[in-house]
Amino acid sequence: MKNILWVLFISLAAYSFYQGSIVAGSAPEHYQLIKAESADSSLGRAMFRAWEKIPYGHGTLLTVVQRNTHTDYFFILTYTLLLLLCSYLQMQNETYLPLNSLLRLNILLALVIASLDITENIKILYNIRHLHDAGLYCSPYIVSTIKWLLSGWAVLIYLISLTRSALFSRRRLA
Amino acid sequence: MVNCRLSETDKIELINKFLANRISAAELEQLRDCIDAKDLAVIIQRIYDLNNKQVMKIAALEWVMGFVDGIKNNVRTSRFLKKINNNFRVPGNKIILAEGDSWFNYPIILTDVIDWIAMEPNFAVSSLASGGDWLLNMLSQRVYVEELSILHPDVFLISAGGNDLVGRSRVAAIVDPTGASSEFNDNEFCRELIAKVKQDPIIELDQARFNNGLRFLSKDFYALLMFFHLQYHYLINGILTGNTGDAANSKFPGIQIITQGYDYAQPSHKLGFGLNPLRWYKPFVRMFLGHGSWLKTPLQMRGINNEQDLRDVVYAMIYLFNEMMIKTGDLFCKLPGLEHSVFHVDSRGAIGDLGWTDELHPLPRNFKRTGETFIKCINREPSKHGQVYVVNDFFPLNK
Numbered sequence: 001m002k003n004i005l006w007v008l009f010i011s012l013a014a015y016s017f018y019q020g021s022i023v024a025g026s027a028p029e030h031y032q033l034i035k036a037e038s039a040d041s042s043l044g045r046a047m048f049r050a051w052e053k054i055p056y057g058h059g060t061l062l063t064v065v066q067r068n069t070h071t072d073y074f075f076i077l078t079y080t081l082l083l084l085l086c087s088y089l090q091m092q093n094e095t096y097l098p099l100n101s102l103l104r105l106n107i108l109l110a111l112v113i114a115s116l117d118i119t120e121n122i123k124i125l126y127n128i129r130h131l132h133d134a135g136l137y138c139s140p141y142i143v144s145t146i147k148w149l150l151s152g153w154a155v156l157i158y159l160i161s162l163t164r165s166a167l168f169s170r171r172r173l174a
Numbered sequence: 175m176v177n178c179r180l181s182e183t184d185k186i187e188l189i190n191k192f193l194a195n196r197i198s199a200a201e202l203e204q205l206r207d208c209i210d211a212k213d214l215a216v217i218i219q220r221i222y223d224l225n226n227k228q229v230m231k232i233a234a235l236e237w238v239m240g241f242v243d244g245i246k247n248n249v250r251t252s253r254f255l256k257k258i259n260n261n262f263r264v265p266g267n268k269i270i271l272a273e274g275d276s277w278f279n280y281p282i283i284l285t286d287v288i289d290w291i292a293m294e295p296n297f298a299v300s301s302l303a304s305g306g307d308w309l310l311n312m313l314s315q316r317v318y319v320e321e322l323s324i325l326h327p328d329v330f331l332i333s334a335g336g337n338d339l340v341g342r343s344r345v346a347a348i349v350d351p352t353g354a355s356s357e358f359n360d361n362e363f364c365r366e367l368i369a370k371v372k373q374d375p376i377i378e379l380d381q382a383r384f385n386n387g388l389r390f391l392s393k394d395f396y397a398l399l400m401f402f403h404l405q406y407h408y409l410i411n412g413i414l415t416g417n418t419g420d421a422a423n424s425k426f427p428g429i430q431i432i433t434q435g436y437d438y439a440q441p442s443h444k445l446g447f448g449l450n451p452l453r454w455y456k457p458f459v460r461m462f463l464g465h466g467s468w469l470k471t472p473l474q475m476r477g478i479n480n481e482q483d484l485r486d487v488v489y490a491m492i493y494l495f496n497e498m499m500i501k502t503g504d505l506f507c508k509l510p511g512l513e514h515s516v517f518h519v520d521s522r523g524a525i526g527d528l529g530w531t532d533e534l535h536p537l538p539r540n541f542k543r544t545g546e547t548f549i550k551c552i553n554r555e556p557s558k559h560g561q562v563y564v565v566n567d568f569f570p571l572n573k
Contacts, residue, residue: 101538104283
């Protein structure tokens with residue numbers, strides 16, 4: 001199960017990266033796709049308008065951005081399951097109670113992060129849909145910042161626990 | 175039934191006395207030596223007023239629980255096999271088989287007793303435990319028998335009885351809401367257990383709470399408690415002597431059996447909201463996983479509403495349950511060749527009032543203390559109380 005999730009995670013991350021490189025490479029301003037998450041109203045609109053003007057395949061770069069956002073839902077599902085599973089399995093190895101409790105908190109955080117990421121995607125798709133409607137831009141900046149902070153924390157706890165377990169078991173073997 | 179000296183008619187008469195809570199300690203001993211799986215089935219049908227099919231149906235695991243428990247057991251099995259495949263079976267390492275209920279397999283979210291034990295690098299733990307499982311189900315399915323013959327483990331851990339007592343609102347059927355019960359006085363087996371406590375207590379008895387709780391325990395509770403005694407005796411006797419009463423006939427010589435008897439659970443409906451983010455799961459568990467339905471609701475259904483009475487009923491039940499378990503183990507420790515075979519981990523008073531995730535299950539830190547006491551027992555570190563390992567002796571409760 002874990003291996004399947006890792007394969008899916010890496011494949012979707014690579015595909016997302018590929019879409020991101022198309023968008024960044026084709027637009028004259030070289031706007032990074034990831035910037036759509038943190039852009040304020042004026043930068044966001046400027047990015048979307050720039051992408052809208054550049055044809056790509058049967059549509060424009062904005063179509064690629066939309067497709068990327070849709071793909072992101074699968075990515076969210078994959079990384080959430082992966083974070084849940086890895087934290088759970090590591091919890092079964094973690095003898096140090098505070099870290100064990102923090103890994104348990106990761107289970108909740110995985111769900112919160114997924115919800116934030118879904119909210120962020122909904123906001124991005126809303127902004128694309130209302131690109132030409134004045135005053136209807138909804139910045140995903142705050143949601144995105146919280147999502148990245150929580151993700152960083154969850155991964156950090158997992159890595160600390162993983163390192164601790166590895167060192168501990170090596171010391172025991174020695 | 176090598177030691178059985180009862181005719182079939184005498185046996186039936188003793189079973190009737192047993193169910194009426196009028197059996198003497200000597201008669202219970204006679205019955206114990208004659209009991210077989212068929213008799214156990216007859217007794218439980220009469221305690222529960224159900225036919226065998228219905229009894230098995232209520233004792234069986236619900237499929238959702240079976241599925242969720244299976245997830246944890248699958249992870250445990252893969253870790254067990256990983257160790258075994260690395261030439262684990264050498265002196266100093268221990269193969270452990272665990273059978274039991276939610277104290278040994280709490281679905282995913284809590285790190286339970288077996289999770290903590292399995293983290294020991296020199297233990298390989300194979301688990302059959304399932305949250306919500308009944309002792310009755312374990313004995314009738316006999317999966318542990320098959321696993322024992324395959325693994326020949328060094329240690330067999332068992333945690334069972336809690337669901338037989340409180341599962342499916344059964345606790346409502348074993349109380350007397352009038353608060354006027356004097357059935358304890360008619361039960362010589364339990365009176366002897368408490369007489370022993372008064373001479374040499376392992377856990378101090380709070381006489382006021384105990385007496386208050388006893389007022390609400392009906393004859394069916396005592397029948398169930400003695401039934402647990404017969405079941406555990408049957409199970410342990412099967413493993414240690416092949417049901418012959420002679421250690422020489424054991425298929426598993428040298429095996430260590432460790433039992434446990436829970437702590438004084440807390441009847442409650444509170445949802446447990448709080449500010450500690452590390453306890454985020456508490457309200458979640460309490461809302462969705464049965465909190466309140468095991469103890470408080472069934473007892474209130476029968477009209478026991480006073481908070482202190484509710485707590486004291488559970489206090490008396492758990493106190494007697496643990497003493498019964500200790501007595502059952504002692505019987506085997508008196509047999510030649512089995513002096514150091516059966517142990518009991520005693521969690522009474524180890525969790526306190528605030529250390530619970532829900533009505534029946536401790537917080538992970540308290541599961542850890544019980545787990546670490548098991549580890550000390552498995553490693554045969556000396557205990558003040560011989561075969562009984564008291565959690566509070568090794569890891570005192572921080573109040």
